[in-house]
Amino acid sequence: xxxxxxxxxxxxxxxxxxxxxxxxxxxxxxxxxxxxxxxxxxxxxxxxxxxxxxxxxxxxxxxxxxxxxxxxxxxxxxxxxxxxxxxxxxxxxxxxxxxxxxxxxxxxxxxxxxxxxxxxxxxxxxxxxxxxxxxxxxxxxxxxxxxxxxxxxxxxxxxxxxxxxxxxxxxxxxxxxxxxxxxxxxxxxxxxxxxxxxxxxxxxxxxxxxxxxxxxxxxxxxxxxxxxxxxxxxxxxxxxxxxxxxxxxxxxxxxxxxxxxxxxxxxxxxxxxxxxxxxxxxxxxxxxxxxxxxxxxxxxxxxxxxx
Amino acid sequence: xxxxxxxxxxxxxxxxxxxxxxxxxxxxxxxxxxxxxxxxxxxxxxxxxxxxxxxxxxxxxxxxxxxxxxxxxxxxxxxxxxxxxxxxxxxxxxxxxxxxxxxxxxxxxxxxxxxxxxxxxxxxxxxxxxxxxxxxxxxxxxxxxxxxxxxxxxxxxxxxxxxxxxxxxxxxxxxxxxxxxxxxxxxxxxxxxxxxxxxxxxxxxxxxxxxxxxxxxxxxxxxxxxxxxxxxxxxxxxxxxxxxxxxxxxxxxxxxxxxxxxxxxxxxxxxxxxxxxxxxxxxxxxxxxxxxxxxxxxxxxxxxxxx
Numbered sequence: 001x002x003x004x005x006x007x008x009x010x011x012x013x014x015x016x017x018x019x020x021x022x023x024x025x026x027x028x029x030x031x032x033x034x035x036x037x038x039x040x041x042x043x044x045x046x047x048x049x050x051x052x053x054x055x056x057x058x059x060x061x062x063x064x065x066x067x068x069x070x071x072x073x074x075x076x077x078x079x080x081x082x083x084x085x086x087x088x089x090x091x092x093x094x095x096x097x098x099x100x101x102x103x104x105x106x107x108x109x110x111x112x113x114x115x116x117x118x119x120x121x122x123x124x125x126x127x128x129x130x131x132x133x134x135x136x137x138x139x140x141x142x143x144x145x146x147x148x149x150x151x152x153x154x155x156x157x158x159x160x161x162x163x164x165x166x167x168x169x170x171x172x173x174x175x176x177x178x179x180x181x182x183x184x185x186x187x188x189x190x191x192x193x194x195x196x197x198x199x200x201x202x203x204x205x206x207x208x209x210x211x212x213x214x215x216x217x218x219x220x221x222x223x224x225x226x227x228x229x230x231x232x233x234x235x236x237x238x239x240x241x242x243x244x245x246x247x248x249x250x251x252x253x254x255x256x257x258x259x260x261x262x263x264x265x266x267x268x269x270x271x272x273x274x275x276x277x278x279x280x281x282x283x284x285x286x287x288x289x290x291x292x293x294x295x296x297x298x299x300x301x302x303x304x305x306x307x
Numbered sequence: 308x309x310x311x312x313x314x315x316x317x318x319x320x321x322x323x324x325x326x327x328x329x330x331x332x333x334x335x336x337x338x339x340x341x342x343x344x345x346x347x348x349x350x351x352x353x354x355x356x357x358x359x360x361x362x363x364x365x366x367x368x369x370x371x372x373x374x375x376x377x378x379x380x381x382x383x384x385x386x387x388x389x390x391x392x393x394x395x396x397x398x399x400x401x402x403x404x405x406x407x408x409x410x411x412x413x414x415x416x417x418x419x420x421x422x423x424x425x426x427x428x429x430x431x432x433x434x435x436x437x438x439x440x441x442x443x444x445x446x447x448x449x450x451x452x453x454x455x456x457x458x459x460x461x462x463x464x465x466x467x468x469x470x471x472x473x474x475x476x477x478x479x480x481x482x483x484x485x486x487x488x489x490x491x492x493x494x495x496x497x498x499x500x501x502x503x504x505x506x507x508x509x510x511x512x513x514x515x516x517x518x519x520x521x522x523x524x525x526x527x528x529x530x531x532x533x534x535x536x537x538x539x540x541x542x543x544x545x546x547x548x549x550x551x552x553x554x555x556x557x558x559x560x561x562x563x564x565x566x567x568x569x570x571x572x573x574x575x576x577x578x579x580x581x582x583x584x585x586x587x588x589x590x591x592x593x594x595x596x597x598x599x600x601x602x603x604x605x606x607x608x609x610x611x612x613x614x
Contacts, residue, residue, distance in 0.1 A: 015412050022327050024405070026410040067368050092322075092399055094328070104332040105322050105401065259507075291383065 002046050002261055003077075003127050003135040005153065006039030006057035007120075008082065008109040009140040010065050010091045014286065020096040020103055034287075035067045035074065036091060038138035038167060038250050041287055045254035045276065047076025048289070051261065054078040056127060058142060059122065060110050061087025073125075080127060082120045085251040086110020089142075093246075093286070102246070102286075110141035117145055124153065133261045136165045137181075137252055141172050150176030157181075163246075163260060167253050169193065177211045182260070184212040185253055191217050200225050201306065205232075214266075216256060216273070218249055221281075223274045225306065228266050232307045235270035237278045238300040247287030251276040271301040308385075309353050309568055309598030310434050310442040311468075313364035314427075315416040315449040316388065317398045318374050321593070327410055331594075342381065343375045343398060345445035345474060345557050348594055350562035352583065354383025355596070358568065361385040361446075363434060365449060367417050367425065368394025373606065377590065384483060387434060389427045391590070393417020400553075400593070409553070409593075416449035424452055431460065435467040440568045441447040442476050443472045443560055444488075448479050455506065458485030464488075473519075474560050476500065484518045491519040492560055498524050512539075521573075523563060523580070525556055528588075530581045535573050540613045542577035543606040544585045556595030558583040578608040 016030040039055060046053035059081040069089055071079045089107035096103070105220055112120075128135070135157050137150050146152075150172050157164035163182040166173065169190040177184060177194070184207065186194060194210070199205040200217055204227045207215040214228040223236035255273030264272070275298035279289040323337040345477040347364060353360035366374055366388040374395055396414035403410070407509045419427075428523050435442070444457050453459075457479050464471040470489040473480065476497040482489060484501070491514065493501060502515070504510040506525055511534045514522040530543035562580030571579070582605035586596040 013397075015414075017412070020329050020410075020411050022329060023406070023408040025413065028412050028414050031414050060368050062373050090320075092412075099330070101330040103327075103329050105335050105399075106332065107322075107335050107338050158547070 001052040001054050001131050001133065002257055003054050003056065003132045004039035004043040004046070005124070005135065006037035006055060006139055007145055007149065007292070008037055008089065009040060009057045009059055009067055009142050010036040010062070010089050010106075011063050011111075012036030012091050012093065014093045014095060016095045016097055018100045020094055025077045025188050031067065031123070033070065033082065035070045039136055041136055041247050041250035042072070042136050042254045044074055045251050045289060046258055047074065049254065049257050049258050052076070052078070054080050054127060055134075056080040056082065056120075056123060058082055058084040058110065058112060058116065059088050060084040063090055064088035080123065082116070084110050084112055084116045086112070090102070095180045100244075109140075112144035113141050115148075121152070121156070124282050125160070127155060131171055132160075132162050134163050134257050136167065136257050137176070138167045138250070138253065140168065145172050148175045154181045154250035164217070165253060167249070174218035177207065180211045180213065183214045183216060183256060185216045185218060185249070185256065187218045187249060188220070201232075212226060216252070216270070218252060223301075224252065224270055226266060226270055230266050231305060232260050233270055233303055234306045235267075235274045235301055235303045237297055239272055241278050241282045241293070243281040243283065244286045245281050248277040248280045250287070251280040251289055267303040270303055271298060274301045308359040308361055308438050309564055310361050310363065310439045311346035311350040311353070312431070312442065312444045313344035313362060313446055314452055314456065315344055315396065315447050316364045316366055316371070316374055317396050317413075317416075318370050319343030319398050319400065321400045321402060323402045323404055326405045327401055340373065340377065342377045342510065345560070346506065347378070347442055348554050348557035349352050349445060349564070350384045351381055351557050352596060353565055354381065354563050356561065357385070357475045359385070361387050361434060361439075363389065363427075363430060365389055365391040365419060365423065366395050367391035370397055371395035380526050383538055387430065389423070390416050391419055391423045392521070393419070393605055408480060416447075420603060424456075425594050428459070428463070432463055432467070433463060435469050437572040439467075439469050441470050441564050443474065443590050444483070444562050445474045445557070445560065446497050447475065454478050455482045458486035461486035461488045472560060473596035474556070484514065487518045487520065490521045490525045490563060492556065492563065494523060494525045494556060495527070508539075510571040523559075523577070525559060528551070530608075531559065533573060533577055537573050538612060540573060540577055540610055542574075542581045542608055542610045542614045544581055544604055545609065548585050548589045548600070549592065550588040551593045552588050555584040555587045557594070558587040574610040577610055578605060581608045
């Protein structure tokens with residue numbers, strides 16, 4: 001089983017409007033909802049790849065109840081969310097159909113108490129001990145959770161002998177890296193914030209020196225750049241794919257983690273991650289991946305040494 | 308008791324952001340929620356004026372459950388909402404704190420089945436017979452409700468001897484007017500759509516000829532223009548008030564209806580409606596009214612004959 005942690009789960013609400021006009025009133029004809037937060041997205045992709053995926057984190061209030069109901073309809077994802085007294089946040093994505101652009105509004109999430117955080121840690125350690133082969137720690141921290149939370153979760157995974165991938169940003173990433181996770185997966189902006197450098201190759205190597213065993217930097221349409229104990233690689237899709245990049249990073253995490261759990265080597269892990277990202281960009285619905293594109297791309301990802 | 312009908316109730320969600328940037332991602336620090344839909348707002352103002360107010364309409368799903376919980380915390384408003392299988396809509400208002408402007412997203416609302424509509428009609432007739440002194444029919448129709456719905460509700464009220472105020476727009480207003488409600492309260496745009504004329508005085512008189520006993524046209528900051536069986540009046544606030552006009556029209560409806568239920572004459576009804584509107588514009592929170600402004604303005608509204 002692969003465990004994904006989403007401390008700040010969400011109900012992702014998408015509104016499609018013919019055109020977004022600031023300061024006007026819009027009738028939204030098309031509303032869709034799905035359980036969200038990066039770790040939930042990762043779990044869904046893992047399940048689609050045939051892995052047993054368990055999702056934990058916090059859920060609460062009436063919005064949390066909807067997240068739970070929708071998660072129960074996601075085949076292959078086991079709900080191990082921990083209840084909290086506050087209400088799970090919503091994210092609202094307004095898609096302008098004229099331009100295809102999205103305007104995003106993210107609520108902050110519930111205030112987590114010290115007792116709730118302690119209950120979560122207990123549950124997390126139980127899950128680590130219950131046959132977890134790899135764990136992904138994903139996304140922002142809800143209010144009240146200590147900023148060093150991911151460092152605590154990384155250390156607990158390492159103590160249990162479970163490899164851990166950390167995908168977050170800002171101070172939560174900086175603190176988490178120092179606890180020596182197996183993999184971090186920053187994008188270019190997150191990497192620049194962590195290292196102070198906008199040069200992908202030196203910055204990726206710098207991030208390794210800060211504690212991560214491997215750093216996989218997402219370069220958007222150009223693919224991935226990985227600095228690992230076994231060497232440095234670039235992995236690029238065979239061609240640029242048009243579409244919606246929402247969720248492409250979460251698919252890359254699912255690719256890396258599933259390949260790690262299957263014992264594949266770094267070039268194979270990177271090829272899978274790039275193919276899943278490309279298949280997510282190409283999918284008609286945001287955050288899903290197109291299985292045909294995945295099958296088509298995964299044999300032709302160019303993985304080259306960058307040492 | 309005064310009955311308000313909100314067929315398309317809502318959960319009104321307000322996001323405050325420092326600045327709305329189209330196609331960007333926004334962290335929303337300030338989220339507020341309240342039960343909404345025009346008739347719910349009218350009921351809240353009626354209750355604040357000391358009237359017994361009962362709110363009916365449809366409510367359903369997890370969002371409807373939140374509306375019910377919040378309504379239970381609204382003092383003086385009795386919940387007589389009828390359950391439906393679909394989910395109550397949300398409206399999302401994004402307030403740009405730099406400009407004060409609001410960008411609004413309105414979901415369409417639940418699909419109402421013929422059986423649900425029939426159940427609502429039964430409940431409505433029971434409420435009309437249970438000591439209702441006046442009824443307000445407010446807002447848009449959810450999907451599935453027949454476009455002639457308000458005509459049916461107006462006729463049922465008239466058959467029960469209960470005066471009825473209709474506050475809607477478009478085809479629902481056109482059909483409803485023909486059933487001869489006591490009062491309609493269009494704004495200038497709704498009146499122009501109904502009559503084809505942008506001249507307030509002739510258009511207001513034209514709207515009376517279409518069936519309404521009285522037409523009270525809202526002229527925004529200039530107050531109200533009323534064509535009634537007893538004459539034609541203009542009613543204007545003593546001075547322009549700065550603030551947020553959201554809910555000012557609903558407060559005017561509550562003013563007209565409460566004054567009608569108390570047996571006040573037209574100049575007194577109009578003075579109350581204008582003062583409540585002004586006090587709503589002046590209130591710090593959208594859709595509430597400021598009691599001090601109300602007391603201060605209501606003695607100095609200028610009501611003049613326009614015959």
